[in-house]
Amino acid sequence: MTYSIVGYDPETYEWGIAVQSKFIGVGAVVPFAKAGVGAVATQSFANTAYGPQALQLMEEGKTAEETIEIITKDDPERHLRQVGIIDALGNPATYTGEGCYNWAGGMTGPHFAAQGNILVDDNTVKAMGETFLKSEGTLAERLLKSLDAGQGAGGDSRGMQSAAILVVKENGGYGGLNDRYIDLRVDDHPDPIKELIRVYQLHQLYFAPSKPGRIVEIQGEIFEALKSELNRLGYNHENKSLHQNLKDFLHTENFEMREQEEGSIDLDVLEFMKLQK
Template structure:
């Protein structure tokens, strides 16, 4: 009752998984990944030991196909399992046991493996594969678009409930202290993929570095708009400078990654302020 795609970006050296299921908190079960090593999606009566075992094998130098053969070989319920892997070089492998509920199957291509079970039909997996191959953008964006296309093509025959996105990159996590570049979950929602895409956009706003082309001097209409928004959000009361009021807003809203030198602002932050309701402190 799950469909997923694992992928690799050779330019950015990122590995990731996107998954959706008629299952509570699918992100706590299916995705496993390690920067420089690979990614694993284990589903259909998921054997969650597949994730760490496969990553360990691939870290030791095994290919995705070799790791897949080893982890499934001695599993007495391998006929019920489904798993997709991508290794350090971007080689992909997918496995669907003969006991998985129809429709069940998977496909591999350049730098990805897509698979699903209890699907309406094979078009979900085909749509994920075709979309991943034809979509530009970051690995996270390609995975999300592929997942969305899979749902549009039919998806899980039992419906939707949860979705998750995990992308790893060396020192890509918060503060550069781990490799969890993107780690987002929607555990229970009527439209989990749409919600996951919304949260991903928020993640990019909060944690992606500012686009230099969107950083402008605080003057004219931009300054007027900022003063109005800071007042509307409760940060400008005449007792502090515009710079201090903006700094207070940025730090309260966790926009430290978007903070600029004095007298400059990231327009993405200003656009966000305009879309939000009044902040009550």
């Protein structure tokens, strides 16, 4: 009841998985990844032991193809399993057991493996692969575009319920203390992919550094707009300067990554303020 894409970015050294399913909390079952090692999507009567087993094998130097052969050969229910893998060098491999419910199958290409089961037809997997190859942006953005394209091409024949994205890179996690660069889930939603994209965009707003071209001086129309929004949102303390009121807002909303020197503001923050009710 699931389709996924596993990918690798050789420029940023990121490994990731995006997945959607007519299954609650798919992000707790399908995706596994480790920076410098690889990424795994295990699905279709998922054997969750495949995740850690595959990562261990790839850490020992096994390729994606070798890893799939090893983890499936002694599994008595391998005919019901489906798995996609990217190894440390970006080599892809995908496996679909002959007992998986139709439509079921997968495809591989440069730095990706796409697979799905109980799909409308093979167009979902094809759309994911083609989109990954032709799309631009970060690995996370390409994975999300691919997942969305897969749904647009037919998707899970039983519908939608949950979606998730996991991307790892060395020291990419919060505070640089782990490799969990992006780890987002939508566990139960009528349109989980669109919701996952919305949450990802919020994640980037909160945690990605400001783009130089979006940093402007607080003057003229920007000054008036900022003053108006701070007042509307309740950050209009008369005993504080505009800069301090803005700082209070930024710290309350966890926008420390977007804080600028006094006299400047990130326009993405101002746009966020305008959207708040």
